[in-house]
Amino acid sequence: MACPELNPKQPPLSYGIASFKPEDYNDPAALIAPLAKAGFKVLTLVPTFEAETQELNVTYELGHGRKRARKVVKITNKKTPSLDAIKALAIAGIKADMHVRFEPHIDPDVTLQGHGETYWRAQLVFEPDVVPPSYYNVVLDPLFEIIAEIRDTPIPNLPNCKPCFSLTLGSELDAALLAFPGKWLDILNRLKQKRAKYTDLEPRLIFGHKINWDFLTVKRQNEWCSLANAVDKELGSGPTNLDPNRNMPNVMAYLAKLDYIGVSFYPPLAGPNAGGIDPNKWKQKPTDASIGEMADLLEKQWQQFLGQIDNWGPSVEIGEAGIGTPDAADPWTVTNPARMKTPEGRNVAEHVVRGIALWAKRQADRFKNKSQSPCMAFMPITYWTVQQFDWLGLRPEWREYGIEALIEWVKRWNSGTFSAG
DSSP states (O other): OOOTTSOTTSOOEEEEEEOSSGGGGSOHHHHHHHHHHTTOOEEEEEOEEEEEEEEEEEEEEETTEEEEEEEEEEEEOTTSOOHHHHHHHHHHHHHTTOEEEEOOEEEEHHHHTTSSOOOOGGGOOOOTTOSSSOHIIIIIHHHHHHHHHHTTOOOTTOTTOOOOEEEEEEESOHHHHHHOHHHHHHHHHHHHHHHHTOTTTGGGEEEEEEEETTTTSHHHHHHHHHHHHHHHHHHSOSSTTOOHHHHHHHHHHHHHTSSEEEEEEOOOOSBGGGTTBOGGGGGSOOOHHHHHHHHHHHHHHHHHHTGGGGGSSSEEEEEEEOOOOTTOSSTTOOSOGGGGGSHHHHHHHHHHHHHHHHHHHHTGGGGBOOSSOSSOSBOOEEEOOSGGGOTTOOSGGGGGGOOHHHHHHHHHHHHTOOOOO
């Protein structure tokens, strides 16, 4: 049945719980309690799977220079919490009156080793259904089976409401999406067939795919094609002579079949790519007026980079957003996290976190749930919460990044008693 307890007047907020080690989901109660106390009604689980890779003797264009390409050897779950641990955390969320989003990540081995070398998941060129073992078999099918198993878990305080779920098929895997859109469509159709076998689940489980905020720019598409062609040149197989003009129609055909399109929304919020806004603007103590200005800027950036997807058909959600640097020109930056503990860093974080919520509320029509899901009137807005992004201070090791003003704000926002930014 429908769940009116999810605020029907604005998109609900969600706070992601990512894993990077097998033990990261070992204490469901400790992870869920702060979210329940803050009034979150949507739980986002981001279990990370490892991509074992091999450096290739070819380079490709990315940003302002050339980078070495890496080949995906296989996808593994050896650094992922067990399926039982993932299931237990999801059940704990449901019992705390939450619906559950599953948004799996894959990270290359060089990134997860933590030695300074990184390789962004968006750069991975791989076919998601190639065996053995395939991304579908290691990641998506097991998560679907968890959802099927827990689909009737009761929500204690909502006896007439069953939990709803979403499963993001690919998260920020932009090169793989551009190179193999037909393979992603095959996987979507396979999962839809599995979903159809559960008549009581079908309207409560929706499927989506998450792209990066700049995926639709010609510059980024050309970079991903350059990468895919470099990998193909080395391996002698794959998307030969890939070109955005030929493949983007196939990408759009796949995206149009989804229940929702998610976005990792990290557009520039200062500097020349944000209308010349002085980065110091967001370092000042926030006011309702300045939060409103941040919301205005976010809408301008959406229109510039992503406005076209508003009319593509599927629902739209913010699958990930946040701020990792006081400079705001590059919100995605993860280096030098200690800067976010300064007064200026906390002011910037408050501008962005509150600004995103206000922007989504102002643009609520964009985030209406267009699927047949009976649970949520609006698609959620999810915050990325790793290390300096963890403004709630959810993890003990990141407690020092918690921001008391935002903790109190989100309680009021989720309760519907905070109407302004």
